[in-house]
Amino acid sequence: MGREVFKASDRCESRANQEFSRDGVVWIDTPGLDEDVRGEDDRLARQGAFELADYLFLVHNIRAGELDRYELDLYRGMMARSWDHKSRMFLVLTKIDQLNQEDGYRVFQRVQAQLPGITVVPVSALRYQRGIYEGKEKFVELSGMSDLLALTEQLKRGLQSSRQQEIAHLRGEVRRQLQQRINRLEANLAQREEQRYERRCRFVSAVDQTLNTVAAYG
Template sequence: MDISAITTALPERRDDIARLQLLSSSGRLPTVAVLGKYNHGKSTLLNALIGNEVFKVSDVRETVRVQAHESQGIRWLDTPGLGADVAGGDDALAREGNAREADIRLFIHAAGEGELDAEEQACLEALCADDECSSRQTVVVLTRMAQVDEADMAAILGALRQQTGDLPVFPVSASRYTRGTRENKPLLAGRSGVPELLAFLRECADEVTERRERSRRALGELLLEAVRQKRAACEAARGRLRKDMASRLAAFKHDYVDMRTRLRRELKGN
């Protein structure tokens, strides 16, 4: 399959084509990527999951490009926060990293923000639609749960589950987990929700090889069908062009014959 030719013919499918190239390569670790709004705790959560301060964490915007780290047999991707740059370039990088590289997507939402807003809902719906055809897994992670009291947390979780449907939802406190592990307080770390999320991610990682193969077959069929449709559209356009050219040529010939006839008559009359 000529990938460059397909990309030229189907520029709107460049993410699918890039994903298919990655799926066709071997030896790649399962990839977990975070996606969500700026300052909702994506980098902090990744550091907790990795068990080390790998990604920069700050109140100011730090993540402006896709960053990767390999640990525990997983490749972790930190992506720029959505909706924080006016030009939208960082949003494109975040979506591109998730569309092309991620096997498991963690959709991050801070508990204190309450329900998902319209932008987050649209993004999550797009991920779910992609999951169906790409055999990937999206997980909703409700961060900073320690900052919300239990009653409010229950209400937020109830509302969030109404918005997220059948997607798995994990409320976590990365700061509580980090403190518990650093200070050797297993009960504190255990109440953070992070161990449950880690266990779930390991189960998902074990399924990545099988999911990638299903995705590779589905993407290949999707792109082949897209190429067929593009070819059919080109053939139809070529047919219309030939018909139009034939019609124009016939009209030209008719006008030429008519003009020549009238000219001969005028010459005979003189």
């Protein structure tokens, strides 16, 4: 961004979805997960993910190790709701400068195994900023930020195609759900017609039996 936009710390800084626009991209910062006991922050996060965003960048501090059970359940729930989650969801591992290479790679592999098919991008904002401010290309390279920026540019170029695919999928999903509803209504109608026919048959049978009884007694 060129400056600090969304404040980040070890405690929750966002209580509502925040937006920032730059170079034709609107970035949405959602509230931290599992901070509000009422679950309101998670609801807003899910709204930002499913109703507003084309792409989802999940951010995880590499110092925390692998994803915990709450994060994993939430992210897998997101994956289950998104038919094309492998091309829409990405996990950004931050602060890679704070672990040695061996430990960092171990966490990277474990997180990848937890979310199969999801692209994981390890980055260090500290290395990137130092590389930019001090003119040290090696720090920029080691920061991983170039990979993340390249990914966002690639996603921007494919945005229209991605949206058209999403529209086509949603249309197909609407048609599928509509057909399912029609099938249920038709099945319900057929069942009611069958029940109506059976009641009519029982009624006619009862009337015939009554008339035969009356006739027998002359």
